[in-house]
Each structure stands twice: as structure tokens, then as C-alpha cells.
Amino acid sequence: MTHTNIKAVFFDFMGTCLDWHSGTIKALPQTISESERIEVTLEKTLDALLEKRPVHKRLFDEKTKERCIAAWHSMPAWPDVARAIGQLKSAGYEVFVHANGTTRLQLDLCKSSGLSFNMLFSSQLLGVYKPAPESYREVLRLVNVKPGETVLVAAHAYDTRGAKEAGMKTVYIQRWTDDLNEDMEVVKGENDFFLEDMTNLAAVIKQL
Incomplete structure (x- = not known):
């Protein structure tokens, strides 16, 4: 004792x-550079960030968004x-x-x-x-x-x-x-x- x-x-x-870094980065589209993927994980609202980065918006269909959110639970x-x-x-x-x-x-x-x-x-x-x-x-x-x-x-x-x-x-x-x-x-x-x-x-x- x-x-x-x-x-x-x-x-x-x-x-x-x-x-949290390793847990979320692996869920994001790998075609986005790591520096940009890190920025995504730090944003409170994924949709708000994607509005600011329309070039990446097409990569985030509903399944991808769900996977990113689910990553916070794993x-x-x-x-x-x-x-x-x-x-x-x-x-x-x-x-x-x-x-x-x-x-x-x-x-x-x-x-x-x-x-x-x-x-x-x-x-x-x-x-x-x-x-x-x-x-x-x-x-x-x-x-x-x-x-x-x-x-x-x-x-x-x-x-x-x-x-x-x-x-x-x-x-x-x-x-x-x-x-x-x-x-x-x-x-x-x-x-x-x-x-x-x-x-x-x-x-x-x-x-x-």
C-alpha cells in the first residue's frame, strides 16, 4: 500500500x-496533406472548416464525415x-x-x-x-x-x-x-x- x-x-x-492526433488523422482522407489534416482535427466543426476550404469539400461525403466523427470515439x-x-x-x-x-x-x-x-x-x-x-x-x-x-x-x-x-x-x-x-x-x-x-x-x- x-x-x-x-x-x-x-x-x-x-x-x-x-x-487524439493518431486517432483522428487516420480517419481523414489521405489525399489531403498531413499539415492540412492536422488543422481539420483541431477545428470544432468540420462543416464550418470545409466551407472555408471548398477545394476539399468534395472529399467529405456523409460516410467520410461519419468516420471522422466516429474516430473521436476510438x-x-x-x-x-x-x-x-x-x-x-x-x-x-x-x-x-x-x-x-x-x-x-x-x-x-x-x-x-x-x-x-x-x-x-x-x-x-x-x-x-x-x-x-x-x-x-x-x-x-x-x-x-x-x-x-x-x-x-x-x-x-x-x-x-x-x-x-x-x-x-x-x-x-x-x-x-x-x-x-x-x-x-x-x-x-x-x-x-x-x-x-x-x-x-x-x-x-x-x-x-
């Missing part, structure tokens, strides 16, 4: 645990994640997903990634989106833990800032796909730990 003040570890999902985990979660469970921590999105999406992503958690907390289930303070407070209430007994692991600075505001510990995981406009020197100073991957996550959390 672990010898630490931390009882529960909450994970952001998309980007932090899941490689993402691989980053290679360091499964082992880190296993180590945390073996050490006696409870591990949870705390992420925006629907519960169905989270269930599908667990299936596609092979990752397993004690519980999945979606914004749909909680009725509030991160980084609203109410989101963190509600999930802590449901798990019945104090803020100081918890840590949020995320690859998004807005998320760790929200968790800090709620009194949680934070571990920032730097992923090349996310937070491209954040000053990483600032982010390093905001969090309890700043890691390039989850290889040593269990050891780091033991120090909190």
Missing part, C-alpha cells in the same frame, strides 16, 4: 491519456499511460477519469484504449464543465475525499489551474499535441510537478 496523503488520482482524458492511449495507471492501482490509489464530454464517449474511449479506471466522471454526468470550480468540487464530493487528498493529472493548463483553485494537487504532463500556445516556464511554476510523460508518475505522486 502507498504511504502518502493522496488517496485519489483524477485524470483528464483526451490529450492527457489518449493520443483513440489509442499514449504508450506510457497503461503502465502508470497499473502502478498507481498497485500502490493503493483510486484512479478516476474527470473530463469534459459524454459518458458514452468515455466508455467508448476506455474500450478502444484498453485503459481501466475505478470510475468515469464526465461533464455530462456532473452537469458542469471544467474548468468551472464546481466541476472539481462536485467530483470530490462524490468520491468523498478532501481536496488535499487528491491530485489531478492533465496536459492542459486551464485544467490544472481549475484544480488548483479547488485546492487539489496537480501534475502537468506535457504532450506535444496540446497547449501549444502556453508558456511552459509559467506552467512549470504553477504545478506541483511538471513531467514530460507518465513514466515516473507513481513515484512523483508518492511525494505529494
